[in-house]
Amino acid sequence: MAPTTFFLMLVQLWTIISNTCNASSTGNSSPKFPAILIFGDSTVDTGNNNYIDTLFKGNHYPYGRDFPGHVPTGRFSNGKLVPDFIASALKIKYTIPPFLQPKLSDEDLLTGVSFASAGSGYDDLTTVATGVIPISKQIDYFKKYLDRIEEIVGKKEAKKIVNGALVVISAGTNDFGFNFYDVPTRRLEFDINEYQDFLQKKLQNFVEELYELGCHKIVVSGLPPIGCLPIQMTAKLDNTKDRKCLEDENLDAQIYNHKLSRLLYRLQGQLHGSKLVYADVYNSLIDMINNPQKYGFVETKRGCCGTGLVEAGPLCHLLTPTCNKASQYLFWDSIHPSEAAYKFLSIYLEKEALPKLSDSDQTEPLTYSTGPTIVY
Numbered sequence: 001m002a003p004t005t006f007f008l009m010l011v012q013l014w015t016i017i018s019n020t021c022n023a024s025s026t027g028n029s030s031p032k033f034p035a036i037l038i039f040g041d042s043t044v045d046t047g048n049n050n051y052i053d054t055l056f057k058g059n060h061y062p063y064g065r066d067f068p069g070h071v072p073t074g075r076f077s078n079g080k081l082v083p084d085f086i087a088s089a090l091k092i093k094y095t096i097p098p099f100l101q102p103k104l105s106d107e108d109l110l111t112g113v114s115f116a117s118a119g120s121g122y123d124d125l126t127t128v129a130t131g132v133i134p135i136s137k138q139i140d141y142f143k144k145y146l147d148r149i150e151e152i153v154g155k156k157e158a159k160k161i162v163n164g165a166l167v168v169i170s171a172g173t174n175d176f177g178f179n180f181y182d183v184p185t186r187r188l189e190f191d192i193n194e195y196q197d198f199l200q201k202k203l204q205n206f207v208e209e210l211y212e213l214g215c216h217k218i219v220v221s222g223l224p225p226i227g228c229l230p231i232q233m234t235a236k237l238d239n240t241k242d243r244k245c246l247e248d249e250n251l252d253a254q255i256y257n258h259k260l261s262r263l264l265y266r267l268q269g270q271l272h273g274s275k276l277v278y279a280d281v282y283n284s285l286i287d288m289i290n291n292p293q294k295y296g297f298v299e300t301k302r303g304c305c306g307t308g309l310v311e312a313g314p315l316c317h318l319l320t321p322t323c324n325k326a327s328q329y330l331f332w333d334s335i336h337p338s339e340a341a342y343k344f345l346s347i348y349l350e351k352e353a354l355p356k357l358s359d360s361d362q363t364e365p366l367t368y369s370t371g372p373t374i375v376y
Helices: 003-029 082-089 106-111 135-153 155-164 173-181 192-212 230-236 247-270 281-290 339-357
Strands: 036-040 166-170 217-221 275-279 299-303 329-331
Touching: 036 082, 036 135, 082 166, 082 339, 106 135, 135 155, 135 192, 166 192, 173 192, 173 230, 173 247, 192 217, 192 247, 217 339, 230 299, 247 275, 247 281, 275 339, 281 329, 281 339, 329 339
Parallel strands: 036 166, 166 217, 217 275, 299 329
Antiparallel strands: none
8 A cells, every 4th residue: 555545544534533522522512401490408509598588598608618709609508519510510500590599691591590498398397487488389480480581582492491401309308307307296297107208299299290391301319318417416416426327317218218219210100201310319428428538528427617516507607617628528517518528419410310311211210228328
């Protein structure tokens, strides 16, 4: 073969490879979803509580200490939340604004917002004393959102955006904390299994209503290991120095999560064209607790704010001392994870949960052991 011919073949081959790589790179950088829509509690509230009459606010220092600009935004963490990381990773937007924020731009609305409210839950009783927005009322704000985006792009395009949007639901912890464990109001009516079923019926109704309004790709977060929350350990353990996760509350969470994964599997079969994905935050957080060195954590049983035993919300304030390196703490306050923990949870969602929203066939629901997986 002549040298010139061989050289031309190499050039052609390089051109093909370059074009293929560029096409692949372009495809990977494009958003998989036109928008991201968030419902739930403080784990995903990016500031809605700033605009309602409640004491449950995170719009004061030291919240937001490590957020860009070092400003408190209403997020119950030292920095960003999982929805912010997900939106950025998907190249939708850098952070998620709250729907109640005044003067949202058209671009903000079209690419997604959070309807979540700190202190919220599936059970309306959870929010009676605090005045925050229950899940059942967040759907009303979503309907107003639909009207607003229809005004911007028209009904046909608005429907397309909502059909393709990534929807995330994260709630349930407050229901158990406020109504069953710490203030046992619902224990007068239900045992733990009945209350789990009661909440999941509320969740089912919520998902079905979202589906009827056009949401087809939905990720639902399970419960975290509730018994490992610093506030729960403080409330239930006599010796504040001998801190360990509460086995019974963690087992309740595991059973709830098992039921939830089965529920979403059944619902997906009933709601034609839907993709309903269970997000297993329980085992992700348990791994951080059992293997803190893998994640750079040195403290997993108390928060960074104050003593880390009880401080949260109004008790974590401007005069409260904080740890030097929040990235070494699993929890920011006595209830909420740190930005570092949220970052690790978002990586899990990107790798394990979001790919299941593709148009492939249904996957089998997750299964769990009936015993706790905690290492003390």
